Amino acid sequence: QSVLTQPPSASGTLGQRVTISCSGSDSNLGTNYVYWYQQFPGTAPKLLLFRNNQRPSGVPERFGGSKSGTSASLVIRGLQSEDEAIYYCSSWDDSLSGRGVFGGGTKLTVL
């Protein structure tokens, strides 16, 4: 069971807006930033957002993020077929002497 909770699946049609949620606790999302990763089958993950809503160079502007309290969201606007992937949220957890934590991942299907 993952420390951060994500829905196992999400879907949307081309051009639609999709939101993926990530729920945590005071010791992780309540205190620290959320990070989002995108992973395609058989490949390494890619950093999609850092520090809640910052995009690394090369990540399209249609990927956005937010955090409030112990919950966070990844928003994809103008969904495209190439967005079909698994998305993971992540954070630092201050419990147990400090540890990195991930959500279980959300498989996004573009219908």
Next chain:
Amino acid sequence: EVQLLESGGGLVKPGGSLRLSCAASGFAFSDYALAWVRQAPGKGLEWVSTIAGSGRDAYYAASVKGRFTISRDNSKNTVYLLMNSLGVEDTAVFYCARDRNRVRWDGMDVWGQGTTVIVSS
């Protein structure tokens, strides 16, 4: 080009040991924390360990603490993961990743291709 290249994976019997290596190139190695993240077959990502750029501070997941040791040689631009007392639950693809922060956890922006560890009798 910024790159991480893992090696050292393979088939090992339960109770055995293995040392993974991750060779870095294209960036100032000691300026960044490095992490190991693993992914069991068909499962999600699991953080394993992070070591600060200086090598002085290291952090471990509870599932590997006491069995795994992360280290780095900044003169060789290489980070290592020594894994002892391996169990079948350690079977996974192990990724080496660069953190944006010198100390720890500010987003892993560079990833290796992964090296596969299979623990089986």
